[in-house]
Amino acid sequence: xxxxxxxxxSDRVARLAGSSTLAITARVKELRAEGADxxxxxxxxxxxxTPDFIKEAAIxxxxxxxxxxxxxxGEPAARAAIATKLRDENHIHCEPEDxxxxxxxxxxxxxxxxxxxxxxxxxxxxxxxxxWVSYRPIIELAGGIxxxxxxxxxxxxxxxxxxxxxxxxxxxRLLIINSPSNPxxxxxxxxxxxxxxxxxxxxxxxxILTDEMYEKLIYGGIEHLSLGSLExxxxxxxxxxxxxxxxxxxxxxxxxxxxxxxxGAFIKAMTRLQSQMTSNITSFCYPAIVEALTNGxxxxxxxxxxxxxxxxxxxxxxxxxxxxxxxxxxxAFYAFxxxxxYFGRTSPKGAKVHSxxxxxxxxxxxxxxxxxxxxxxxxxxxxxxxxxxxxADDLIETGMDRFAQWLGGFSxxx
Ligand code: PLP
Numbered sequence: 001x002x003x004x005x006x007x008x009x010s011d012r013v014a015r016l017a018g019s020s021t022l023a024i025t026a027r028v029k030e031l032r033a034e035g036a037d038x039x040x041x042x043x044x045x046x047x048x049x050t051p052d053f054i055k056e057a058a059i060x061x062x063x064x065x066x067x068x069x070x071x072x073x074g075e076p077a078a079r080a081a082i083a084t085k086l087r088d089e090n091h092i093h094c095e096p097e098d099x100x101x102x103x104x105x106x107x108x109x110x111x112x113x114x115x116x117x118x119x120x121x122x123x124x125x126x127x128x129x130x131x132w133v134s135y136r137p138i139i140e141l142a143g144g145i146x147x148x149x150x151x152x153x154x155x156x157x158x159x160x161x162x163x164x165x166x167x168x169x170x171x172x173r174l175l176i177i178n179s180p181s182n183p184x185x186x187x188x189x190x191x192x193x194x195x196x197x198x199x200x201x202x203x204x205x206x207x208i209l210t211d212e213m214y215e216k217l218i219y220g221g222i223e224h225l226s227l228g229s230l231e232x233x234x235x236x237x238x239x240x241x242x243x244x245x246x247x248x249x250x251x252x253x254x255x256x257x258x259x260x261x262x263x264g265a266f267i268k269a270m271t272r273l274q275s276q277m278t279s280n281i282t283s284f285c286y287p288a289i290v291e292a293l294t295n296g297x298x299x300x301x302x303x304x305x306x307x308x309x310x311x312x313x314x315x316x317x318x319x320x321x322x323x324x325x326x327x328x329x330x331x332a333f334y335a336f337x338x339x340x341x342y343f344g345r346t347s348p349k350g351a352k353v354h355s356x357x358x359x360x361x362x363x364x365x366x367x368x369x370x371x372x373x374x375x376x377x378x379x380x381x382x383x384x385x386x387x388x389x390x391x392a393d394d395l396i397e398t399g400m401d402r403f404a405q406w407l408g409g410f411s412x413x414x
Contacts, residue, residue, distance in 0.1 A: 012141060021133055021372050021386075024360075028370045039399035041387040042370040044182060046333070048248040048306075051299040057291035061284035070280040073271045074101030074256075078286040081293045082241075082256050090212075091229035092239060098260040100270050101289070103278050105213045105242035105255035110138050111277075112209060112238050112257055115269045116174060119143025123173035128159045129378025130336060132182045132211075136378075144173065150380040153338060156186035156327045157380075161195040168199070174207045175200070177227060180214040180331025183377050183386040185311070187218060187331040190225035197230045209238045213255075216246035216300050219308035220330025228258065235261030245332070246300050247292045252285055307333050310389040310396060317400035318387070321407060333390045336374065340383035341413070348409030356385050367406040369399050 024042035031038050073079065079096040086092040086099075102108040117123050117139070125144040127135055128151055136146050149167055151157035164175070177196070180187040188196075200206055210227040218224055228237040242255030259266040311329040318326045323341030339359055347353055351362035356373035363369050363385075372388075374381030389396060 016137055016141070017376075019133055021376075024370055024372050027364070031364075031368075036368055038364070038368045038370055039395055039402065040370045040391065041389065041399060042372050043388055043390060044334075045250040045390060046245065046248040046303065047390045047392065048303055050247060050249050050252070051292075051296065053295065053299075054247060054249070054288050054292045058284050058288040061287040066284045066287070068283060070283045070286065072100075072275045072280050073267065074099070074280065075283075075286040078289040081290040082258070085293045086226075086228075086239065086241075086258055090215075090226035090239070092226055092258060092260065093234065094228075094258050094260040095264075097264040098258055098267055100257050100267050100274065101281055101286075102255045102257060102270075102274065103281050104244060104253040105211065105240055106134055106138075107253075107278070108240045108242065108255040108257040109135070109209065109211065110141075111270045111273050112240070112259075112266075113138055113142040113144065113174075114273055115266060116207060116238075117142040117144040122171055124169070124171045125174045125176060126164070126167055126172060127176050127378070128157075128178075130157055130181075130183050130374060130381040130384065131176070131378050132178060133376040135176060135178075145171075147172075148378050148380070150378065151184075153325060153327060156330070157181065157184040157336070158186065158188055158192060159196075161192075161199050164196055165199045168203050168206060172203070172206050174209060176209045176211065178211040178213075179224070180218055181334075182214065182332055183334050183336045183372070183374070183381070183384075184327070185329030185332050185334035185336060186327055187220070187222050187224070189222050193225050193227060194230065197227065197233050201232050204236070207236045207238065208233060209240065211240045213240065213242055213245050214332040215241065217304055217307055217333060218331040219304060219311060220328065222330050224331075228260070237261065238266070243289065243292055246303075247296055248303065249288075249292070252282075252288070254281060254285060254289060307389070310391075310393065311335075313393060314387060314389045314396050314400065317396070317404070321404050323407075329389075333388055335387045335389065336377075336381075336384050337387070338383050339385055342407065342410055343383075344414040346411040348406060353410075356382055360385055363403070363406060367402045369402050369406070 239258040243249040326337035347362040360373040372386040374384035
């Protein structure tokens with residue numbers, strides 16, 4: 001290698017951090033490959049396999065030769081199935097032309113923000129936090145400026161209408177709402193969303209991106225409401241969804257975007273961008289989308305019930321530990337406890353813990369339990385770690401035993 005390489009990075013990529021959640025997953029795999037017995041609460045994906053009938057649809061399509069380029073925005077039947085689902089279940093008035101199918105929900109959000117934001121224009125994106133780790137990098141790569149709106153633990157990490165009203169300015173271009181939330185595991189009630197929408201009524205320049213990736217995994221008795229169904233704001237709502245979480249299809253890479261407010265113009269722009277990037281998603285996956293959305297109800301319900309039981313289990317175990325404060329999960333598959341009572345103290349094997357990063361590192365090293373430190377989920381996440389309960393009950397029990405025992409070995413409060 002020459003001392004100075006021509007391969008210097010662009011400023012924006014040099015500044016870009018990799019996904020910390022994917023990094024934890026990779027570290028756990030590494031440790032397991034070395035023979036370590038790690039209980040993994042790090043991964044943001046269901047532990048279930050994709051239901052067989054969905055796989056069969058793709059296998060059949062592959063055998064039938066669906067192996068060529070497809071329309072960039074997606075095959076008509078798959079776009080139609082998504083539009084039907086969004087109309088029937090989410091009450092969003094949309095047509096197949098208002099939908100583009102992307103390479104996972106992350107890609108959907110990436111493309112939408114590239115289409116919406118301009119570098120150098122100082123456009124602000126209001127981001128309720130704690131928020132999924134990828135929003136900030138995606139916003140910044142598109143040239144936007146992140147303005148965090150911290151949600152209080154006592155309010156299940158949700159922002160209030162007053163908070164939103166106070167944060168909106170002439171520079172506000174976009175509000176992102178993610179309900180149910182990664183990493184909080186909590187969700188907004190329909191009433192709370194209507195209150196936020198009432199604030200937005202007075203600010204017609206603000207676009208709303210609602211990330212509903214976890215809409216089917218809810219179990220706290222709170223109904224899911226799609227912001228795109230609210231008439232007063234529907235023409236400026238971008239709805240993001242996908243098959244990754246609800247159908248245990250994270251590796252398939254299927255997400256979608258619905259924007260019905262401007263006669264398909266925004267979707268056409270996203271399609272142009274996607275045409276210069278990935279083109280269509282994998283062709284033989286389209287029939288699997290139709291199959292999942294048309295016949296997947298029972299399979300999703302079985303997984304939802306399992307997550308509901310696990311939510312109860314992990315929450316009761318976490319709440320029983322002294323010094324841990326954790327809102328009850330009502331959706332998705334995450335618990336996001338405040339662990340700051342242990343900051344300034346020494347772990348059982350002598351690590352000084354001053355942050356969630358220290359805490360998670362010591363927990364993995366000493367007790368072989370993997371969690372994600374809250375730092376990358378926003379400023380307010382720094383006192384927290386994320387537990388993903390996408391693992392079986394016995395693993396949750398063993399992991400919680402280890403966790404409680406490990407915490408019990410900490411030095412006393414300073
Ligand atoms: N949005 C949220 C809140 C997520 O947690 C994730 C994945 O972790 C995504 C979007 C992206 O999902 P996908 O795997 O379909 O790209």
